[in-house]
Amino acid sequence: MNQKNFILGLPTLLLSTILLVPIVVMLVISLENGMISSFFDKSFLLSLFLTISGATVASLACIILGTPAAYSLARGYFKGRMNTLLEALLTSPMTIPHVVAGIALLITFSPISPIHGILNGFTIYQSFAGITLAYFFVSVPIYVSSMKESIERFDVKLELSAQSLGASFGRIFSRIVVPNLRTAIVESFLLAWARSMSEFGSILILAYVVFSPPLFNYVYPAPVYVWNQYETSGLFSGLKYAGALLLISIVMLIILEGIKRRR
Numbered sequence: 001m002n003q004k005n006f007i008l009g010l011p012t013l014l015l016s017t018i019l020l021v022p023i024v025v026m027l028v029i030s031l032e033n034g035m036i037s038s039f040f041d042k043s044f045l046l047s048l049f050l051t052i053s054g055a056t057v058a059s060l061a062c063i064i065l066g067t068p069a070a071y072s073l074a075r076g077y078f079k080g081r082m083n084t085l086l087e088a089l090l091t092s093p094m095t096i097p098h099v100v101a102g103i104a105l106l107i108t109f110s111p112i113s114p115i116h117g118i119l120n121g122f123t124i125y126q127s128f129a130g131i132t133l134a135y136f137f138v139s140v141p142i143y144v145s146s147m148k149e150s151i152e153r154f155d156v157k158l159e160l161s162a163q164s165l166g167a168s169f170g171r172i173f174s175r176i177v178v179p180n181l182r183t184a185i186v187e188s189f190l191l192a193w194a195r196s197m198s199e200f201g202s203i204l205i206l207a208y209v210v211f212s213p214p215l216f217n218y219v220y221p222a223p224v225y226v227w228n229q230y231e232t233s234g235l236f237s238g239l240k241y242a243g244a245l246l247l248i249s250i251v252m253l254i255i256l257e258g259i260k261r262r263r
């Protein structure tokens with residue numbers, strides 16, 4: 001083995017092994033302990049449906065709000081320190097412990113909040129709105145960061161040419177920017193969706209169980225469902241559900257890689 005292969009190849013293989021072995025081990029043991037049967041468990045499927053629904057709504061909100069925000073940051077719409085400050089603010093939830101994020105959201109919509117009067121008693125505790133807001137809070141920084149990087153790579157000359165021909169900003173954004181970035185939008189959406197699906201800390205505080213009839217009446221989010229099974233029935237009871245979530249995560253990773261290659 002030459003020096004280059006040793007310096008680059010060995011750490012890469014070692015790191016891949018460290019990450020891959022626990023995943024393979026868990027999948028194998030989960031299969032042996034009924035992972036397939038978890039996909040026929042009605043309570044788990046309802047829990048999975050709750051998590052997927054909340055993650056999807058949150059990720060769609062990321063597209064609606066995060067795409068213009070990412071564009072404004074990438075194109076330096078806000079000048080100087082303001083642009084830096086806003087970028088730091090929009091990505092700050094990535095550095096906040098998610099349990100802390102859950103508590104922050106909880107008290108914001110509680111009676112002790114200084115804006116409680118403005119909210120007119122609206123609460124998000126243990127509701128579909130609460131779990132969706134938690135997902136949005138932790139995933140939108142990832143969406144904005146990913147989209148900002150893609151927009152910075154997009155040739156601004158196309159926008160300037162359209163502007164010189166008299167096109168309005170709305171027309172440029174909807175007819176040039178968005179169509180040319182649709183693959184990046186899908187990729188960023190899936191990143192936000194995957195991040196939402198894996199969230200545990202904030203929903204443990206804000207929406208440990210969801211009461212939002214008629215669809216969701218005392219339903220656990222999927223990660224909480226796994227945790228609850230582990231806590232109440234032991235390791236092997238929670239393992240098959242954990243394996244099912246891991247399998248879904250792997251499928252999502254494969255889809256993401258496929259989109260990246262297409263780009």
